[in-house]
Amino acid sequence: MRSYLLIMGVAAVATFLLTFVVRALANRFGAVVPPDERRVHDRPTPTAGGAAMFLAFLLAMAAATRIPHFKAMFDGSTPLGVVLAGAVVFCVGLVDDVREMSAPAKLAGQVLAGSVLSLLGVVMVFFRVPFFDLIGVSPDLAPLATVLWVVAMANAVNLIDGLDGLAAGVVAIAAGAFFLYGYRLASDEVGLLAVNNPAPLLAAIACGLCLGFLPHHFHPARIFMGDAGAMLLGLLMAASTLLVGGGTDTEFSGQTYFFYAPIFIPFFILGVPIVDTLFAVLRRAVRRTGVAIADRDHLHYRLERMGHGHRRAVLILWAWTALLSGFVLYPTFTDSGNAVIPFGVAALGVALYTLFHPGVRVRQNGDARWRSSTVDA
Numbered sequence: 001m002r003s004y005l006l007i008m009g010v011a012a013v014a015t016f017l018l019t020f021v022v023r024a025l026a027n028r029f030g031a032v033v034p035p036d037e038r039r040v041h042d043r044p045t046p047t048a049g050g051a052a053m054f055l056a057f058l059l060a061m062a063a064a065t066r067i068p069h070f071k072a073m074f075d076g077s078t079p080l081g082v083v084l085a086g087a088v089v090f091c092v093g094l095v096d097d098v099r100e101m102s103a104p105a106k107l108a109g110q111v112l113a114g115s116v117l118s119l120l121g122v123v124m125v126f127f128r129v130p131f132f133d134l135i136g137v138s139p140d141l142a143p144l145a146t147v148l149w150v151v152a153m154a155n156a157v158n159l160i161d162g163l164d165g166l167a168a169g170v171v172a173i174a175a176g177a178f179f180l181y182g183y184r185l186a187s188d189e190v191g192l193l194a195v196n197n198p199a200p201l202l203a204a205i206a207c208g209l210c211l212g213f214l215p216h217h218f219h220p221a222r223i224f225m226g227d228a229g230a231m232l233l234g235l236l237m238a239a240s241t242l243l244v245g246g247g248t249d250t251e252f253s254g255q256t257y258f259f260y261a262p263i264f265i266p267f268f269i270l271g272v273p274i275v276d277t278l279f280a281v282l283r284r285a286v287r288r289t290g291v292a293i294a295d296r297d298h299l300h301y302r303l304e305r306m307g308h309g310h311r312r313a314v315l316i317l318w319a320w321t322a323l324l325s326g327f328v329l330y331p332t333f334t335d336s337g338n339a340v341i342p343f344g345v346a347a348l349g350v351a352l353y354t355l356f357h358p359g360v361r362v363r364q365n366g367d368a369r370w371r372s373s374t375v376d377a
Contacts (some may be wrong), residue, residue, distance in 0.1 A: 006063075011208025019223060047224040051094065163310060180329055
């Protein structure tokens with residue numbers, strides 16, 4: 001555990017320090033996002049903070065190679081595949097941050113990154129369905145399944161990067177939870193994950209990147225991570241979940257659904273961005289607008305319009321992600337299935353807070369008074 005925490009700390013500190021440099025360079029070279037009607041910030045803000053994340057990711061991976069505990073993880077081609085795929089999505093995202101790129105071009109970059117992962121051994125070989133038999137993905141379809149998973153994760157993280165600190169906080173919680181999950185599976189007590197599987201390491205690094213970036217990004221943000229950072233985080237989560245759930249045929253006999261079907265872990269841990277992604281796609285399909293066309297109807301914008309301030313909206317979505325993560329982790333570390341009760345109560349509390357907080361009522365009452373005065377006039 002100390003080795004993992006050390007690498008997480010390296011990623012966090014390196015990201016924090018490098019972001020100062022990237023912010024200065026972004027201001028100098030004009031990589032600045034001006035305010036407009038689709039954005040929540042009210043002043044020009046530098047972007048491309050993902051550059052600090054990517055450099056910190058490389059430093060953390062290099063530091064991990066010097067720690068004996070991680071030596072076995074670097075014997076194969078998997079870490080190289082993750083680094084190269086990360087470089088692909090980072091470069092594509094950086095170009096889009098500096099000079100807007102078309103949606104097909106970004107998708108092509110994500111497909112290339114997924115293909116690199118597949119070629120170098122990070123591939124979805126098995127798919128687990130609860131209450132059914134293990135489904136093996138044929139060699140012909142495995143690369144396609146891997147690419148689709150990478151594209152889904154990269155866009156899920158990218159689509160929630162709408163409020164200051166939202167994406168970084170959600171992924172920090174998700175990656176931290178997934179690290180604990182992978183660490184538990186690799187422990188001597190459980191022994192379901194090989195010691196040379198780098199999934200927990202990748203999740204720990206992703207968590208560290210977010211923790212190091214959050215001080216610069218929490219409202220009011222002094223720099224944005226941009227597509228370069230969001231897609232990099234999505235790729236790291238995609239790679240770690242593929243390595244845990246998609247690459248082994250070991251039967252996870254255990255107390256819960258999550259041992260039996262680990263491939264669905266990201267749907268719960270990353271529940272907030274994935275649900276938001278599905279709603280965004282459906283919403284734009286109904287309106288007959290392009291999937292890549294931005295709007296202000298994401299979950300975080302809806303929370304703001306309900307009367308929640310910027311920070312409160314972010315904290316509410318962080319809380320939902322933490323609840324989802326806890327729902328996954330609790331039965332993993334215990335023999336009890338009663339976790340549904342406390343987390344269900346907590347989820348209800350968050351829902352009530354979201355819907356009935358005094359700020360919401362003030363906003364609703366204000367809207368009612370405004371409509372009444374308009375009618376009287």
